[in-house]
Amino acid sequence: MDRLVAFTVCLILVIALNSAEFSAKSLDSNINVIVQNVTFSFLNGDKEVKVLYPLIQEQLSDGVSPKVAILHKLGDRINGDRLITTAEGSWTYSSPQNIKLTLNYPRSGTGLVVTFLKVLVSQSTNKGRGYIISGGIGQRQLTVLIEADQTLYFKFSAEIYGY
Template structure:
């Protein structure tokens, strides 16, 4: 079974694909929220980023998977963050979709960090729209065959 949760907090939209059972502790479910409106896209001069902007790094640290996109740069700051926890009685495949900004114009994205704690170490991450150096980003983080999916997402940017 595939799970879906949508949470809109500030300028960060979180979606996990599927349906959430009533015993999930996720209490901010908002179904049918569109995720395809990124508005006008502004590019940051890529020469100011001394690294590969499309690389996705996954580190396994203790029982956590840490997905990172981009790199912290001088004068960037935390522009959006969210955390959530979900539990199931049987293993689930979970897809988390992060969209920044949730609405309006966002900061120029420099770094995205998603720390996931799940019962398995099977997962993947990818950017699906926008990106580092742009004013919008959408990415997918997947967790497979897991009994729980706890995450903390942080997005940094420059205004």
């Protein structure tokens, strides 16, 4: 387990040091979107990282098409909440890539209380995961990591609800 944590820490460090940032469309410019193309990793067991909590994942494709839609979601819509921010983006690659999408809400300051998160991802493989890195439901901050492995394209649409 320690090796897995060390690997995760190193992977996050590599991503942070070797990332390309892209802007995304946003409802209120209060969400920060970072998409990274990960080409290598290394191990460093000296760092600590929070446990990553998996999101609920539903594969929406029929398994026949080369396009795979994966819905990552967390929490539930509640009476009185509203859409507080959105983000979307799309990229195509000439060779398979390992992609890391980081969504940070709010971009700065204090956000509204988060009740529900939905991230719909389209990619060319069914290899992908979603994690909460910090914050979460019932909190005023949320950082989400979405991974897509060996994909030729990556498209996402994210919605965060709250009050």
